[in-house]
Each structure stands twice: as C-alpha cells, then as structure tokens.
Amino acid sequence: MFTPRTPRIVAARRLQRRKDRDQSGRFLAEGPQAVREALAAGAVLELFGTAAGLTRYADLAAMALEVSPVTDEALAALTETVHPQGLVAVCEQNDVPIAAALAKQPRLVAVVAEIRDPGNAGTVLRTADAAGASAVIFAGDAVDPYNGKCVRASAGSLFHVDVVRTPLTVLDLLQDSGLQVLATSGTGEDDVDSLLDGGQLAAPTAWLFGSEAHGLPSSVLDAADRRVRVPIYGGAESLNLAAAAAVCLYASARAQR
C-alpha cells in the first residue's frame, strides 16, 4: 500500500505544479468521471486508488494497465477536491499540433486567448465540446489545460476534443484552413443574433474568447474577420465568460445543424 512518502506518490504529487507537468508531459485526473474518460481516451499511465475506491470502481480498475493501492493519506496528497472518491490517475498529456487539428477540417473551434483562470478555461472546454466543437485552442499566455482546476471544470471534455496549445499569432492558420474567425467583444460591430439571422454562422467558424478582465488583445481583434458582441437586453454590463461562450457556440451549433 503506497503512502504519501512512497517515491511514486511523491513523484506523482509534483504534477500539481505546472513546471513538472510541462517537463514530464503528464498530469493528474481525479475522481471516477475524469478517470473513466481518461481510460476511454487511452491516456491513463497509472491508476492510484484507495481500497474503497478500487472496490467501488472495480470496472475502472480492470481497464487500467497499472493499478496501485494507496492509503487514504496518499490519495489526499494527490488530490485537490474534498471528495475525490478514492481514485486519481496519472495521465499522458494529449494535446495535438495545430496542423493536426486543422487537417480534420473542423467546422467549429473555440479559442481561449490569454485566459488565466483555470475554472473559466475548463468550463469553455466543456461548453465547446457540448456544442459540437472538435478543437479547443489555448492561445498565447493562457492557463495550462492540464491544471487541476481546468481538468475538473472540463468534466471529461479535455479527453473528447482536440486540445491545442499555440502562440497568439494563430489567426492566419485558422483563416487559411477555411475558418471564419469571430472575435468576441462587448463593443463588437456585429451581434450574434444578427449573424445567426443572416446565415453567416452556417460557415465553418473559430470563436475567440478573451479574459473577463481584459477581453481580447487589440492585435487579435484587428486580425479577426468580425468582432461580435452578445446583445445585452437588461441592466447587466456584460456576461461572464462561460455564459458568453455558451451563447456564441450554441448559436453556431444551431446554424450548423
């Protein structure tokens, strides 16, 4: 039974730090839902579980190549939530080069540009997956997609879509591959409802989302095909990022059905 001081637990725990994730190309996924999706995607290198966790989720333990029983303390050391339900997996990072993602000729793509909040980024990942996007691009100085909070907020979607990490200067590549690039902005000249009415959203589209605090950089806004706002009908100044992304991505999903 591995304890918090067992070398493999000590090594796995380091994956809570970005530097160690970047160097090793690995990350942690905790809880049965994330572990199930990671197993289905073939991303699990090693599964750690408490006796109770491995008994309760015996179907998942049976799917993993390597399973190690750990103490409750070791599991607590590897996880960040209050109820990890006895399971945590060391996974292989599964992001793909931008060229590989674009070679599939995606019809719907989400780009999170310089978004630092892992919960927001993970929620956009989940929403993009739900709306049928096939790739989510983390551009510029964005949060690490394998950050624990981002993995949890994505609720498994990290394993469903092509995750791509690129510099901010990716718009040319998107446009060259036939995607119209729509940059969200509270002061955009087009609104998403008018584009939906006008039929413009039926075309293959990459939606760009910036941080709630700063929005998209002006260089990105200038290079996009359109700057698009979500209409505000009431007294609110703006929508939060997850809500704005849901409105935009589902408008495209509706147009592309």
Next chain:
Amino acid sequence: MFTPRTPRIVAARRLQRRKDRDQSGRFLAEGPQAVREALAAGAVLELFGTAAGLTRYADLAAMALEVSPVTDEALAALTETVHPQGLVAVCEQNDVPIAAALAKQPRLVAVVAEIRDPGNAGTVLRTADAAGASAVIFAGDAVDPYNGKCVRASAGSLFHVDVVRTPLTVLDLLQDSGLQVLATSGTGEDDVDSLLDGGQLAAPTAWLFGSEAHGLPSSVLDAADRRVRVPIYGGAESLNLAAAAAVCLYASARAQR
C-alpha cells in the same frame, strides 16, 4: 478612522453570516462596481472606505448618505476578495414579494431552485439580467441571494432585477400569472432549439434551473408545463449551470425580441 474593533465595524462584519443578514435585513456589497449599482438602486445605508478608496471614488462617496473612513485593516475585515479597492457598503436587502414581481407581468423570469452554490446562483442572476429577465426567484432551500459570493458573481445584477425568495411550491402562481413554466432537465422531452423553431418561446416564460449535482426535484419537473433539455452535440455529458442557463435564457430573448 474606524478600526476592526470599532463597534460599527464589528456589527457590519457580522453580515458575513447568514443568520445576521436574515435578522437585520442587511448585507455587504464590496468594490466600486457593486457599490455604484447599490447606490443607483438606493440600497446603501452606510459606505465604509479607506482614505485611498474614498479619494479614488469620490463620486461614489458623494452619493452615499453616510460615509465613514476606515483603516486598511477594518476594510480587510469586512471584505472577502483580495482587491476590494477600498470600498464596502452596508446595504438594505431589496427582495420583493412574489406577488409584487408578478404584478408587473414579466415576460421572462428565471427560477433557481435549491441551488446551494452562491457563485452559480449569482452567475444565473447576471445572465438573466443580461437576457432581459425582470425577476429572478430563489426557490426552496436555495442559497441566500445576499451571500457575499453570490453578490460578487451577480456583478451588480442583484440591484437590476426583482429578486424574490419563495418556497419551492411557486409553480401555480407562475402559471396563474400567464407564464409558461419550462423546467430544464438533461432528459427533457423537448429541446430548446425545437421550441425556438416552433415559436413556443415567444410566450411569457419562467425558466427553472436546478442544482448541477441533483437537477430539479421530481415534484417540480412534474408540475412544469414542459421539461426542456439543451441539446448536446459532442461528447460532454452535460453543460454546467451557467452555460445551460445562458443558452435557455438567450433563446427566449431571441424569440421575444
């Protein structure tokens, strides 16, 4: 200059607890954006500010009936965020009876039923306001709308819409006032896009949202006019609450334009 031990600061600090908010009918709003909206709504009883905060936001200080300078330590004791920017207001709770909200014949209403997470509830409040809803109903054992996290997540929308607190058995009242009651459910028999296509969303509508973990109680689902799902086009199991609410409320806004 008030310190953390000044009796009025000690009393105001108690408003971080629900019991004291419920008993006093007051709550705290921190930071210039929330204070500005609270002042515009006539809800501010007393404004506390550091010297720097009161100088930087002199326009807000000029609008408050009672302004008290406080030490940095006193401000820190009253606030929950890292950067409250030197201002916090004691406000009067502004929720209205359900009859008062329905007497205005609202065309779009959001109901958060038994949602315990204050960040989620506040985000739905903000999204409902943005989509043009005129009332947001906290039904059953829902989070306190005046919880600090909920106030912050609402980004001022708490002061823009009619906030109502009711028991869970509110559907009759909604229906009697001419609202169709649409209950969100991952397994609903209608999907939101089909209702939008069919013209059903043009009618005055109350959208019901349950907790992410448990959804809506079956008694509520049964009593609703329709159970509605947001279509999932990709591999995600579901949307998070904020994203689902944005899709539903903006579909109604689109139909009611």
